[in-house]
Amino acid sequence: MPGVLAVVGTRWSGGLLHDLRSVTLAEPTPSFMEFEQDFGESGASGAPDGDPAVTVHDVSELDGAMPQVQVLTAAGARSVAECAVPLGQGGWASFMVGTADRDAVDATLRTRLKQVAEVAMVSDRRIMARRDAELLQVSDAFLAEASLQMDASLDVERTVRRVARTAVPAVAEGCVLHLLHAGGLTPVSSAHMDAGEQQWLGRVAAEDPWLTDVLHRVIDSGQGLVLRSEELEGGPFGPASSGAGRAVSALSVNPLKARGRALGTLTFLYHQAFAAEGASRFLANLADRAALAIDSSALYEQRRRHVVSLQRHLLPRELPRIAGLTLSSAYEVGDVSLDVGGDFYDAVPGAQGGVTLLIGDVCGRGAEAAALTGLARHTLRTLLEDGRTPEHALGRLNQALAREGTSRFVTALVAVLVPDGKGFRLCYWSAGHPAPLIRREDGTVEELPAHGDLLGVLEDIGYGSGATHVAPGDTLVMFTDGVTEARAADGTFFESRLRNAVAQTGAGEALGFAERLAEAVVEFRATGADDIAVLAARAEVTG
Structure with missing residues (x-):
């Protein structure tokens, strides 16, 4: 104007x-x-x-x-x-x-x-109405699934761990579970979305007097509590604190009560205060059902006095050991907010001494993406463990996504490595995922053509597939688009230098290859908040 x-x-x-x-x-x-x-x-x-x-x-x-x-x-x-x-x-x-x-x-x-x-x-x-509706839908589904898992097993440690893998990224950034023992409240598990903040959260849970006082107030009153902004003053959380605690905008604590007895507390940390308000009723229900499961298991297992739960994220804690292969993986969180990415990977040992590697990415971020990430990874892993072919597993996942009625799509890449004389025979199937790379022992890097349709979009889908030989010293490199789409300050994408980076970082020890490649992406990246996942498999040189 x-x-x-x-x-x-x-x-x-x-x-x-x-x-x-x-x-x-x-x-x-x-x-x-x-x-x-x-x-x-x-x-x-x-x-x-x-x-x-x-x-x-x-x-x-x-x-x-x-x-x-x-x-x-x-x-x-x-x-x-x-x-x-x-x-x-x-x-x-x-x-x-x-x-x-x-x-x-x-x-x-x-x-x-x-x-x-x-x-x-x-x-x-x-926007707020749509966000509330999405959170309610995901919370209801999550609570129902958590209840089914708890009712189906007396191993509370295992079932709560499964629930926590989804709860921490889907509901809040961090979580601590305390149980009430003879000596008082004892932290039995802590988890944070960011692995770098895991140790800090554990120390706070065990040693901080301010948090201990808050937990005792909740135990004494028997009522849940939400603290935010100035109510966090004096403790390790909120803008007035230092380090990792500055990102915490709200704290919720719910008592664990069952059959008239106080068992402990369930604490969640939030980077966005509104998430604590929206999830308060859901967390109270989750705490009540978790408490009942803990108390019921004690009737069958007197030695089991506490629950070890709450894993950091939706990824395997460790990769399997495969003869003749060295597997390495890396995951870098792009945005430590409420808005999580959907990257995932896994490795399933094969019956013939090989392994099936899978990696994927759910479109978007947030609670729904986290829930679909769990669905995608566990669906693929379960079917592959049962001996189903990669085509069948990807097709079943596509059907499951269609039943969910979600507007989000999923990309996935499945690679099967089977011992074949000197090295391994590699066959792979892609559903719209970035093409994998092979770093040969001499340092040259090849792209394996991979196309295929996105999962969750069409009823009938086609896959991009191919095969090659992985000789001793060669490395298969699989990754999500957080690697290729990382952007430097001048607008350059990491995709333009990916092959060179794979050649250079692959020259070191096989066990740390994925971590080195992910670090190279993080150092390069100036803009963008997408998560980064890398999964690599190097054929070992023998004799």
């Missing part, structure tokens, strides 16, 4: 600025900046106080230390028309239009700015 020099949008929680997006006349390319910085009263003063209304200010009257004001000043704006709107979870947004003078802020500009604000409010309500 005539006279408009800059448009700035900001998103807030009280005085905490989350991000800023701007476009100026001098720089028409949209700019996006993340802050997560608390500006106190200066920031909170702009929060909406009712229905959206347009106000006009002189830029000189505004706080020049605020990032949005700095953008307007740099653009040469002297006046600004502003409209603030409330958002879900207590947040709010501000839309500011900087103009050369007040005369440019006419009735048309005011109307359009207010329309933008109203569209934002409606969009936010729809």
